[in-house]
Amino acid sequence: MSIRRLPSLNALRAFEAAARHGNFSRAAAELHVTHAAVSHQVRALEEEAGLALFHRTGRAVVLTDAGRSLLTVLSQAFDQIAEGWAQAKGEVGGPVTVSVEPSFAARWLVLRLGKFSRAHPDIDLRLIPSSAVTDFERQDVDIGIRYGRGGWSNVTSERLFEATVYPVCAPSLLQAAEAAGKPIRVAEDLRFQTLIHEETTAHWKAWLDAAGVRNARWASRGPLFVEASLALQAAAAGQGVALGNDPLAMADLSEGRLVRLFELETPDDEAYWLVYPERSARKAKVQAFRAWIREEAGLLPAEIAGIKTTTRARAAKPTPSA
Known part of the structure; x- marks a missing residue:
């Protein structure tokens, strides 16, 4: 069996947090260490790799091409580790963070949350009412519900309602x-x-x-x-x-x-859309929420509808159940 040659996991965590936040100070706060500790770990990782992962201009840090590639891989890996760790501890549920258009949240979604809780008592929903487009790489959000024309980059978009x-x-x-x-x-x-x-x-x-x-x-x-x-x-x-x-x-x-x-x-020409990054689609709790809201919207299950990570669902009229 070949031996894995990995850099320091602490350095990888420091880099991933800094890249996700775009800021060393916020990464330090998340990891409960100092700004200097994050900076030191990132420098050590860059020296080991022999290339720059960030462009540094004053207080701002911007990812290089190599940094962006590494962030994509690390974010997916850490998500899988977190999910696997939760399952190993028996925490198969946990909260699902949903960024949702405020009017839709108030007038449609919250009226049906009791149904979701009864169907999935082990999964809590954390709702963030916002009309802004979610940056899934930097915000702690699993899935979003948006009103617009669709076609957002780097996410799967499934139309819920015309x-x-x-x-x-x-x-x-x-x-x-x-x-x-x-x-x-x-x-x-x-x-x-x-x-x-x-x-x-x-x-x-x-x-x-x-x-x-x-x-x-x-x-x-x-x-x-x-x-x-x-x-x-x-x-x-x-x-x-x-x-x-x-x-x-x-x-x-x-x-x-x-x-x-x-x-x-x-x-x-606008509609309500379910949007999520590919990494979220792998989470069991997100799959549960996605399946539930598609059913509430009167849509076929994603597997029957042929929904994959790059395709969109056909629009459907909402069902009158509450």
């Missing part, structure tokens, strides 16, 4: 419009109502165009919210008419806080 939109409002607003002699019967009647916007008026313009309403300059008026959940909350409070989609508006519609005004819905 995002088709339609007007919704509170039942009280419908009653008030009727009482005021301005009932909402056709799309043109929306000119008498406050339209609630989420980030951009583009969705309202697309829906009104599809409804045959032209030159609706009045459609740009109304409050603007950064997140869709806030726009829907304002609509449920009777403050105007918002555009909703099935994943976000479903609970309010089923419980009567919102009503759908028209059958017409328009497609959006």
